[in-house]
Amino acid sequence: TSPTIDLAPNCEIEYPPFVSFPAMQPPDTLQKVINQLQLERHVENGYFKETDRSPFTIDYSQSEYPSGSNENPDLAMPTRTEAPRYEGKRSYSTMIYYLLTPDAPITKMIMNRSRNIHVLQKGKGQYVLVYPDGTIKSFKVGFDYENGEVSQWVVPGGVYKASFLLPNEEFDNGMLISEIVVPGFEFSDYKPIPGKKELETLVGEEKAELLKPFL
Template identity: 45%
Template sequence: MSNSDEANTLKLITPTFTPSSSSTTESAGVTSIIKSLSLIEHVEGGYFAVTDVSNTFVPSPYPETPLSQRTIDLVNGLPADYDASKRRLSTTIFYYLTPNRPMGSFHRNRSRIIHSLHRGRGRYVLIHPDGRIESFIVGHNVERGEKLQWVVEGGVWKASFLLADGDGQSNSDGLLISETVVPGFEYADHEFLSQERLVEVLPDSKAKALQWLVKH
């Protein structure tokens, strides 16, 4: 990507919904989806529910040391049955961004994640290990390049935020997707991007443009 292309991409990465406090009531439509799918708040932002956990285990390809102590602290420790020597073959969740919880903060995972769209629109922002910034819209207008499926490889920083359901609109019933993690998800393999790390992986001007997507 040329410098001008990347500059144009950064101009598109601006908030479209203002996050509200967790006490703010979601709309009736959003609340219905949350209730129907038994979703709960996610530490990254938005809501989630685990939908599949493989019963097959594989040897862990990762170091035994957790990727981030900050993540472990935020989720109140690893599960009692966690075994660093193995991982489940795969795990799958629903993930839902809403007008009151419209952003998934920058984070990375050791594992590969396959995403599938169910409803709504959103923008994804990726920072690759070489510092390259990638951004795209997920939505149902495939003729205009919106994605129905996308993959984020392990080690790539990922953030996402809600877009209106259509161009020129200002409303949304949320972005609902599925994420399948291979090997299966563990918080030991998860890390949030910090403001300090952001300026290490990106030049200052680019870091400033993306700092609003960093978890505080």
């Protein structure tokens, strides 16, 4: 569990119009931010830049986990009661900027082995988490605390996450966040949801249909 998320009220998943009809390009204001922060397109959609990677590393290859137990990457992902298993070296931490814009308003659903610390910089969005037991949690991120929005949220390792942009005036329909991963991000710790079937197995047919835009 994660206090920052457990305390956020659960929200209905209603996609704003630009999820079905993305813009051709970002508005000038957001293009300026992309240029100033030197963001690039990300495989999950959106724009990102790795702004920090700790020069210190930790070597997990000597750790107590029996070797060979990580052949199935799913088994190496943590569950709510299990610590993550890493193989090899990791940076102590990494940090990125991540930006959603009306031309890139929705992410793919992915999971990381490491827990992921998110800090909102500007704008509004909505997150959707799918836990290993199929529980779905969705919450809004923004600075309207009165209405249950949160500006910090920590997604545990082994939990699928996805997000979409919510219309907002304060940042021209953008959402800029920072993400900190400890130990640091590696693609070998990263897993997109394989497809509709896996989603159906996790959450059932009806809810998988609702979450289809994240595939």
